[in-house]
Amino acid sequence: LAKTTQPISMDSYEGQEVNITCSHNNIATNDYITWYQQFPSQGPRFIIQGYKTKVTNEVASLFIPADRKSSTLSLPRVSLSDTAVYYCLVGGGGFKTIFGAGTRLFVKA
């Protein structure tokens, strides 16, 4: 099972771009990279998923280098409501989906 490593916490200010990098050196060929967001006392919520290069949706971008040993979640122009825990996962649903401790993002006014 691919293990992921993320920063424990990050601080930012409203309006800034936030980049959270995740390391996953043992990623397997079939593994996808998925990011979830979690607010207190709620279940995690899917943000974005990718396999290689760059993926963009209405809330974030995901950058994956050619060796796929890391990935970067980019949140453009964060607001106070983006304060949450962000999890990087490698694999898929179910028994191959292992959550780490995540990155606690604090957005300040």
Place this chain on the structure above:
Amino acid sequence: ETGVTQSPTHLIKTRGQQVTLRCSSQSGHNTVSWYQQALGQGPQFIFQYYREEENGRGNFPPRFSGLQFPNYSSELNVNALELDDSALYLCASSRGIEGWSGANVLTFGAGSRLTVL
């Protein structure tokens, strides 16, 4: 489409009791996974059900058991409750494809908060 719903939202039990938590999966999803999340930690995988059978299990003792029903809803049962079982229990559903787990996106419910006294 309906999301994942869990019940009850909160409950209090005493040590040694048994508890059953319920989960209705999102429409179109056939796989259910259960997670335990202690305060300040990431969700810990308990087990997954696919086509009514357990399809993977995390490092949890046998007193954690589950069921999946033909309509893909699921139950998590915990016997002989211990104080350390106090946590948020999360259910997640996904559209599982047999033999492929590369890109399943999990849809989580809001969780059931269990307190064991």
